[in-house]
Amino acid sequence: xxxxxxxxxxxxxxxxxxxxxxxxxxxxxxxxxxxxxxxxxxxxxxxxxxxxxxxxxxxxxxxxxxxxxxxxxxxxxxxxxxxxxxxxxxxxxxxxxxxxxxxxxxxxxxxxxxxxxxxxxxxxxxxxxxxxxxxxxxxxxxxxxxxxxxxxxxxxxxxxxxxxxxxxxxxxxxxxxxxxxxxxxxxxxxxxxxxxxxxxxxxxxxxxxxxxxxxxxxxxxxxxxxxxxxxxxxxxxxxxxxxxxxxxxxxxxxxxxxxxxxxxxxxxxxxxxxxxxxxxxxxxxxxxxxxxxxxxxxxxxxxxxxxxxxxxxxxxxxxxxxxxxxxxxxxxxxxxxxxxxxxxxxxxxxxxxxxxxxxxxxxxxxxxxxxxxxxxxxxxxxxxxxxxxxxxxxxxxxxxxxxxxxxx
Amino acid sequence: xxxxxxxxxxxxxxxxxxxxxxxxxxxxxxxxxxxxxxxxxxxxxxxxxxxxxxxxxxxxxxxxxxxxxxxxxxxxxxxxxxxxxxxxxxxxxxxxxxxxxxxxxxxxxxxxxxxxxxxxxxxxxxxxxxxxxxxxxxxxxxxxxxxxxxxxxxxxxxxxx
Numbered sequence: 001x002x003x004x005x006x007x008x009x010x011x012x013x014x015x016x017x018x019x020x021x022x023x024x025x026x027x028x029x030x031x032x033x034x035x036x037x038x039x040x041x042x043x044x045x046x047x048x049x050x051x052x053x054x055x056x057x058x059x060x061x062x063x064x065x066x067x068x069x070x071x072x073x074x075x076x077x078x079x080x081x082x083x084x085x086x087x088x089x090x091x092x093x094x095x096x097x098x099x100x101x102x103x104x105x106x107x108x109x110x111x112x113x114x115x116x117x118x119x120x121x122x123x124x125x126x127x128x129x130x131x132x133x134x135x136x137x138x139x140x141x142x143x144x145x146x147x148x149x150x151x152x153x154x155x156x157x158x159x160x161x162x163x164x165x166x167x168x169x170x171x172x173x174x175x176x177x178x179x180x181x182x183x184x185x186x187x188x189x190x191x192x193x194x195x196x197x198x199x200x201x202x203x204x205x206x207x208x209x210x211x212x213x214x215x216x217x218x219x220x221x222x223x224x225x226x227x228x229x230x231x232x233x234x235x236x237x238x239x240x241x242x243x244x245x246x247x248x249x250x251x252x253x254x255x256x257x258x259x260x261x262x263x264x265x266x267x268x269x270x271x272x273x274x275x276x277x278x279x280x281x282x283x284x285x286x287x288x289x290x291x292x293x294x295x296x297x298x299x300x301x302x303x304x305x306x307x308x309x310x311x312x313x314x315x316x317x318x319x320x321x322x323x324x325x326x327x328x329x330x331x332x333x334x335x336x337x338x339x340x341x342x343x344x345x346x347x348x349x350x351x352x353x354x355x356x357x358x359x360x361x362x363x364x365x366x367x368x369x370x371x372x373x374x375x376x377x378x379x380x381x382x383x384x385x386x387x388x389x390x391x392x393x394x395x396x397x398x399x400x401x402x403x404x405x406x407x408x
Numbered sequence: 409x410x411x412x413x414x415x416x417x418x419x420x421x422x423x424x425x426x427x428x429x430x431x432x433x434x435x436x437x438x439x440x441x442x443x444x445x446x447x448x449x450x451x452x453x454x455x456x457x458x459x460x461x462x463x464x465x466x467x468x469x470x471x472x473x474x475x476x477x478x479x480x481x482x483x484x485x486x487x488x489x490x491x492x493x494x495x496x497x498x499x500x501x502x503x504x505x506x507x508x509x510x511x512x513x514x515x516x517x518x519x520x521x522x523x524x525x526x527x528x529x530x531x532x533x534x535x536x537x538x539x540x541x542x543x544x545x546x547x548x549x550x551x552x553x554x555x556x557x558x559x560x561x562x563x564x565x566x567x568x569x
Binding site: 075084085086087088089090092093118124125126127128129153155156157158159160161172173174175176177178193234235236237238242243244273277307309311315319320323324327330331333 | 432433434435437438439440441442444445466468472475476479480481482483494497498499500501502503535536537538539540541542544548550551552553
């Protein structure tokens with residue numbers, strides 16, 4: 001199966017500059033620096049590269065919304081989002097650990113295209129090992145003269161899931177509470193300190209050396225329609241072989257599960273959460289769904305950040321929904337009342353059900369609370385509160401009925 | 409008495425580190441989270457007095473800094489142990505027995521969560537997703553992932569003293 005990001009993962013010292021360069025590393029940067037910035041951006045448009053941090057926004061188009069320097073003079077920035085913190089997601093940690101220079105090369109290419117002289121890597125504080133790896137890689141690249149006139153700054157977060165959302169990430173960087181901003185303006189127009197800022201995920205930027213080296217069309221050919229290249233899935237839960245797997249965009253769920261050895265212990269599959277816990281689950285009947293941003297949306301869920309959690313037949317949907325709502329309640333930033341209050345109500349209703357004190361109408365109440373959050377909040381976290389309860393109650397009604405005495 | 413006249417809760421060396429965070433990035437405030445992380449490391453909590461001094465150093469209102477310090481889970485108002493242990497209870501970790509790991513931590517360290525051992529060396533707490541679902545239930549010691557929270561791994565924590 002075609003591999004782009006994990007192709008050299010068997011190399012024992014891939015994280016070191018010497019190894020990375022021996023395998024052709026930083027050649028793409030050299031090529032990029034000899035090209036017109038506009039032409040590079042066009043290659044990314046042609047590649048159909050989508051933002052792999054969760055939103056799936058076309059990367060080339062995102063870059064094109066940065067205003068030209070003659071219209072908006074002054075600094076512009078590139079920020080690497082390395083703040084993955086949704087249960088199920090750990091691919092960025094693996095990418096940074098194994099191939100930090102691949103990320104740096106991609107960051108330097110993006111910095112050149114955007115015109116960023118100060119670029120940032122925002123990494124979650126709990127990834128101290130990965131911070132150290134990146135710090136060393138930046139020092140190696142600097143000593144080798146690869147950074148040119150770009151300063152790469154490392155910055156750590158302080159434990160909030162919401163900091164992974166681009167506008168909340170910028171607020172965190174600016175030394176504020178991680179309260180998402182209400183766009184427009186979008187960060188590409190007014191981002192860090194009000195300056196044009198491109199925020200891209202680790203996996204997204206790590207794709208750039210391949211795109212520059214092989215061309216946008218070659219990348220687009222690997223994936224499916226409007227979903228170029230490959231995608232990483234971090235797989236955990238009830239599977240035989242947990243880990244990170246790279247597959248072409250559009251690979252069937254069945255085949256991805258097979259790579260991870262299938263459901264652990266030969267048990268039956270109950271559900272697969274495809275992209276992080278806030279995504280609606282897929283069922284046994286969905287195993288032939290193609291995993292790309294568009295096909296999976298048609299199946300009623302989302303690719304998210306590729307954080308796949310596999311659940312076997314023994315799992316109770318009410319326990320799962322409670323665990324996810326507890327997480328969302330804890331991580332709600334509190335800025336929007338429907339999210340702040342509604343996530344807490346959802347968690348409390350589910351907790352009551354788990355304690356055997358479920359009341360008639362609880363399932364309907366969960367749906368009603370969800371409806372009163374979705375679309376009435378600034379960011380996606382609030383929307384997911386209702387999405388989670390709606391998905392789990394509708395797909396596993398029997399599990400919920402069992403938790404409500406005399407509910408029939 | 410104005411705030412600047414108060415005795416600093418930091419040593420002269422720590423004051424220099426905090427001042428360094430104001431100069432590390434292209435804009436002063438970009439260093440605030442890192443400065444507070446330093447304070448958390450030194451004092452193992454953020455007190456109003458410390459936040460007030462940080463506010464002075466960054467030329468920010470106290471309320472701004474206190475708002476940030478009370479927003480992010482890394483910063484605590486309770487004193488953590490020198491080794492701050494976290495066990496993840498995100499969904500993947502829950503499926504792999506994070507509840508059991510929590511009970512094991514309480515029994516092994518002899519203190520409830522969010523309370524340091526009497527000698528101040530260790531404390532433990534549950535944490536939200538640690539980004540290590542393949543090592544579930546994931547265990548963290550002072551921001552470093554150390555693998556699954558097995559009984560053996562938890563027993564070894566006492567050796568960290």
